[in-house]
Amino acid sequence: MxxxxxxxxxxxxxxxxxxxxxxxxxxxxxxxxxxxxxxxxxxxxxxxxxxxxxxxxxxxxxxxxxxxxxxxxxxxxxxxxxxxxxxxxxxxxxxxxxxxxxxxxxxxxxxxxxxxxxxxxxxxxxxxxxxxxxxxxxxxxxxxxxxxxxxxxxxxxxxxxxxxxxxxxxxxxxxxxxxxxxxxxxxxxxxxxxxxxSIGRVLRDMLLVLGNWRFVLLLVIFSGFWGMIQVLFAFMPLYLQSFTDLLAVEAAIDRVVPLTRWAGHWLNPEVFISLDALLIVLLQAPISAATRRWRTLTAMLVGTSVGTVAWIAPALSPAAGVVALGICVWSVGEMICSARFFEYCGTIAPPDQVAVYLGYSFLSLFLANLYAPPWFGLLYQRFVTDRVAAHAAPQFIPFFGGVMLMGGLAVVGLALYGRFAAPARDR
Incomplete structure (x- = not known):
């Protein structure tokens, strides 16, 4: 093929x-x-x-x-x-x-x-x-x-x-x-x-899409899920670099597979976080198959819930095994709901405007990136960096609690959306 x-x-x-x-x-x-x-x-x-x-x-x-x-x-x-x-x-x-x-x-x-x-x-x-x-x-x-x-x-x-x-x-x-x-x-x-x-046509399409209140509400609610993923890319490398002993993990892996013989030191925070991408490559197909019969809104709600509770692990401990568990749980939630979001955006669009709606579904990620990383930055500064500078213990629970607050609001929003705002066929 x-x-x-x-x-x-x-x-x-x-x-x-x-x-x-x-x-x-x-x-x-x-x-x-x-x-x-x-x-x-x-x-x-x-x-x-x-x-x-x-x-x-x-x-x-x-x-x-x-x-x-x-x-x-x-x-x-x-x-x-x-x-x-x-x-x-x-x-x-x-x-x-x-x-x-x-x-x-x-x-x-x-x-x-x-x-x-x-x-x-x-x-x-x-x-x-x-x-x-x-x-x-x-x-x-x-x-x-x-x-x-x-x-x-x-x-x-x-x-x-x-x-x-x-x-x-x-x-x-x-x-x-x-x-x-x-x-x-x-x-x-x-x-x-x-x-x-033309650019004018793009702007007209945007006004058309933004005139659908159900679609706009969904974009706003689900931005909470997309926002959580930014803590993985933007702040987890800092967290791992400062508080997780990756050299010990590297040594443990080396006793089974001697990677350092040819790669030298290799387990940096960026490699550790790539566990998320590796799991998606390996497990996306079977997880999609296992959840294919779920209603789309149900899959989005379950996936967002799983992704939210994933941050309990690094909130409790920066130990490598605990953080890896959190990344694994997050990946499962991501695989359950991320693709289903785009699927749902296509189903609530008018039949002759599906492509337009799918194109503008990325506005949810745009919105998430506008507010989530600045919010995480404020939390990290207040509960981690400032406390370390003052020779006090960093407070991971408030930091990751702020991440879970974002996810929790998305979960509640999706539940209410499914009950009151979704098209009648999806309730």
Missing amino acids: FRQLPPTLYSAVVMELFERLAYYGMVLVLGIYLVEHIGIRPDVYGVVYGVSTAALYFLPLIAGALADRFGYKPAFVVAFATLTGGYALLGSTRSFPLICVALGLIAVGGSIVKPTVSGTVTRTTKEGSTRPVGFGLYYMMVNAGALIGPVLAAQVRNRTEFRYVFWVSAAACALMLVQALVAFREPVSAEERRAGK
Whole structure:
């Protein structure tokens, strides 16, 4: 079946692999770098992280329309040129304003890649034939990048200077810039580009979608779930770096599988957190099969509940085994409900507007990133950093309690939504 896919699609998904590799290699060490090496306060870091990641989920609405109008090849060229510059700047400066500029460039470049790759898959495959295989390959590359990037970042920062992690990300994007220029073939004809969406059409679609109060309410409620995942990426690396003895875990693993013989020190916080991505790769299919008969809202409610209680583990202890248990429980909740959210967004949309609603479902992630990382930053500053600076014991329960509060509100909101606001067929 993979042989039926055109070279243009393979070129696009390889670019997705390298973009995700570069991004996850950067984002899982960003907090450690900015807080411990640059000296930025966690509450400030939370705001910077939140704004930059929020842009990643809002800008694709505009970037996708521009790619349809001007072509996918120019979009990829602009994206990877911007990403290369952003990562290179991040690895070259210790100036806070320039770091913000670098993260802004990375957000802009990443927001162009996301809709352009998915658009390429759609345009180069056939509905009901090669399209499921094409998107399966696409998501495989996303998860592969999420696994490889942190492992590569750990090796680079263990063997060289920290800033070279960002230079490796820049090199990965520079390589894809060359591929976009040389190997990628434009899948959008001139006639199709002329018929592409205008920015005005994008804004009209946004007003149309935001006029559906049920849909908007769902986006707001479920943003609590998406918000919780940001503590895993933004603040768990800091938590693990400071309070978890990963060297002891590495030594225990080495007694069974002697990885340090050829990899040296390898179990950094970013690798430990990649347990989440590994579990999704291994277990998403069986968990989806096991829960396929559940009502969609039920799956969303159960998954959010499981994800919320997962944070009890690191709240009680920073011991590696306890934290790993929490990550495993979180992963199960994520696998139960994350895909079902997008499924439900499609079912509550008018039949002729499903694609539009699915595109704007990412506004829930945009909203989550606007408020969740700043909230976590305030909590981490108050209950962890300030207390350590005052030579007092850090208070993990209030910090993770703030995370669970967000999840708890989402659980209550989903229960009330299912009872009072969902379409009659879903109650």
